Amino acid sequence: MLGLAVLVAVGSVVGLIAARDDLDRLHFLAPASVVSPVLVALAVVVREALDGRAIKALLVAAFFVVLNPILSQATARAQRVREHGDWRLTGEERR
Amino acid sequence: MTGWLVAAAAVLVLVLAVGIVASRGPLMRRVIALEVGGVLVTLALVLLAEGFDRDVYFDLAVVLGAMTFAASLVFVRFLERWL
Numbered sequence: 001m002l003g004l005a006v007l008v009a010v011g012s013v014v015g016l017i018a019a020r021d022d023l024d025r026l027h028f029l030a031p032a033s034v035v036s037p038v039l040v041a042l043a044v045v046v047r048e049a050l051d052g053r054a055i056k057a058l059l060v061a062a063f064f065v066v067l068n069p070i071l072s073q074a075t076a077r078a079q080r081v082r083e084h085g086d087w088r089l090t091g092e093e094r095r
Numbered sequence: 096m097t098g099w100l101v102a103a104a105a106v107l108v109l110v111l112a113v114g115i116v117a118s119r120g121p122l123m124r125r126v127i128a129l130e131v132g133g134v135l136v137t138l139a140l141v142l143l144a145e146g147f148d149r150d151v152y153f154d155l156a157v158v159l160g161a162m163t164f165a166a167s168l169v170f171v172r173f174l175e176r177w178l
Contacts, residue, residue, distance in 0.1 A: 002102045002142075009135060013109045016131055017116060022123040029127065033134040040102075040141055047145070056153040057141055063160040064134060071130060071167055078175035079123050 001046070005039035008032065022079055026072055033068040037061040099146030106139040126170055133163030 008031050015028035041061035045054040080087045110132055117128035137160045144152030 002098055005138070006102050006105045009106055009109055009138065012131060013112050013135075016113065016128060022121070022127060025124060025127050029131055029134070032131055032138075036138055037134070037141075040138060044141070044145055053145070053150060053153050056157050057145075060137060060141055060156050060160045063157075063164065064137075067164045068134075071164060071171070074168055074171045075123075075127060075130065078126075078171045081175045082123070 001039045001043040005036040005043070008035045008039070012036075023076060026075055026079075029072055029075075030068060033064040037064045097146050099142050103139050103142035103146055106135050106142060110135045110139065122174060126167070126174060129170070130163075130167045133159075133167060137163060 012028045012032035015031075016025055019025040019028060038061045041054070041057040044057035048054045077087045084090060113128050113132040113135060117125045117132060119125075137156050140152055140156035140159060144150070144156060
């Protein structure tokens with residue numbers, strides 16, 4: 001599980017470096033912040049059973065699982081506002 | 096050296112790579128790299144806590160996880176409105 005978590009993180013970083021633009025890059029935030037923490041937390045649970053450490057590791061994973069979509073959305077929105085001045089569709093895009 | 100510490104070392108190498116991305120290029124790319132870096136550092140702290148068998152490092156990881164999110168959100172809002 002640990003190896004898989006590290007592999008997923010490696011894939012995310014390679015994607016971050018190799019992606020074409022910033023919105024593509026943003027997609028590679030998700031595997032590193034959802035899959036890897038969950039796998040690490042599960043590895044801690046398997047090793048320690050459900051004690052204080054495991055609960056804290058699960059809490060960290062839960063933070064990222066819940067908060068990552070919010071952060072991704074906010075970042076994408078900021079990118080759009082910087083490019084177009086507003087996050088809503090422009091008249092040209094509506095047509 | 097346990098598997099936990101090896102995994103932590105691997106993640107810390109990734110943090111270096113992300114740090115290089117975060118230190119050059121356009122602003123949004125840097126912010127995205129910063130977000131990925133925050134996640135990886137938190138992950139490394141969890142791995143180090145388990146590897147060194149230290150309870151207190153888990154507390155650091157929990158706090159860092161929450162603070163990373165808040166810090167990134169503040170950065171993003173500033174980028175959207177003022178920078």
